[in-house]
Amino acid sequence: MIAETTNRLFAETPLVRKKQRREWVARLIFGMMAAAMIIPLLLIIGYLVYQGAPLISWDFLTTNPVGGMRRGGIWSALLGTIWLVGVSLLIAAPIGVMAAVYLNEYARDNWFNRIINLAVINLAGVPSIVHALFGLGAFVLFARMGRSVLAASLTLAIMTLPVIIASTREALASVPRTFREACWNVGATRWQTIRRIVLPNSISGILTGVILQVSRTAGETAPIMFTGAVFFRSISEGDFFAYGLKEQCMALSMHLYTVTTQVTGAPKPLPYAIAVVLLGTVLLVNATAIVLRVYLRSRKKW
């Protein structure tokens, strides 16, 4: 009797087997849901490339649209998007990063800073069409910028600020507090601590966060529609400075919208080709951010 009990020691019981089966099912379901994320991405990219392939070529990128935008390339739209994203990056990045440094390193928990936090969170929740109307009122009309690259970029910048602040704060918060303590205890001021220790150790996170957030604005249509993007403009081909800050521009997202809904008789692959270029631009920027992060990370260790 005793020998038998000893032999069965630690053996599986039916209850254990049942629990194991459930464990397996749960794992399978969660895993499948995670894997499902890949499918839409592959389908979207695959479908777009398949449909747009006949049109995509170097000339497509570097020539202006012609013939009521039914023929030619997308140069003026592509360059417009680059300008809009670039200028809004130049505006949003310094403001956002500095605001995040204040909130993370200086701000104490008082009513004023709570209001700032609340503002940041709520600004992130404002729909893009509302940003567009604000940009129209504030920049185009009130500040008399007219519909221009500058007004549109400012609108995009305001839209991206909250996410830049959030990602920068995350990067700053990932610097261990022990480093700050070490600085305080040799009498470093907050600014010395930030400049010598906190920023150098979070710059990779800050930069990639900023770039990733800004690249998302490449796809925005609503905020630029009222503030600076136009239906059609022909610019000098191959010249990167063909747009000025005070001028109106085309943009890929807007161009895609126009070609799909307003232009009759456009060749079927055209919208898909535009979409591929738009997606490609965003992915290229993201890839740059990732390369940058890998490079900067490889130089720091703690």
Next chain:
Amino acid sequence: MSDPQKLAITTRALNLWYAKFQALIDVTVDIKHGIITSLIGPSGCGKTTLLRCFNRVNERYGYVTTTGEIKLHGKNIYDDDVSLVELRKSAGMVFQRPNPLPISVYENVVFGLRIHKEGGDLKRSVLDEAVEVALTEVGLWQDLKDRLDMRATNLQLEQQQKLCIARLLPLKPEIILMDEPCSALDVEGTRAIEELMFALKGRYTIVIVTHNMAQARRASDECIFMLLGELIEHSRTEELFLTPKNPKTADYIEGRYG
């Protein structure tokens, strides 16, 4: 040796609150200059808080209200003309986990000098000398003199902790505050740090918080026992451990609670 009567740190009726929670209750203490004083007591008794009061670094950790008086070398550190930068220069802290900065050994040692000088007017020779003196003082020079460019975070823990002490020295501090400096180290590391403390005492006033009663006993000249925010007993270490006056102290050192 220094004058045993000279006082490095004195507090009078010191009370401290973290928001609503009172962490220090009416603490009055005289810490003598040039000796090692240990702070012991169970977790949450306020010993780390008291230590952090001495260079006012508490104020960086959130809402702290303090009443009473703290004097370092006779100067009230809550006076209006006290600069926190200068205060922390002369009362540096060593932490539980060694926290070298993620820069080279050399830059760690001269970090203090750099942040306290106007940009650029530090000669290389001055810095070199400061590094050699500080590292020699903590016994790292022989090991590290050829590897000064090495990242400080790649050193062994014991070396990191010594480096953290060396980092304070170029600023010519009067007081070194240590917050459980050995709790992340092994036996050898602990012994090395304790030996270093002995080597440094006399020139510096050392205040050490420790969880390890045996360490307090073997490594300190005077000992302060705290409980629930109050200072229970302060006397010479042998006396406190052999003939404690307060029954609470006796119970603690005999391990009846803690």
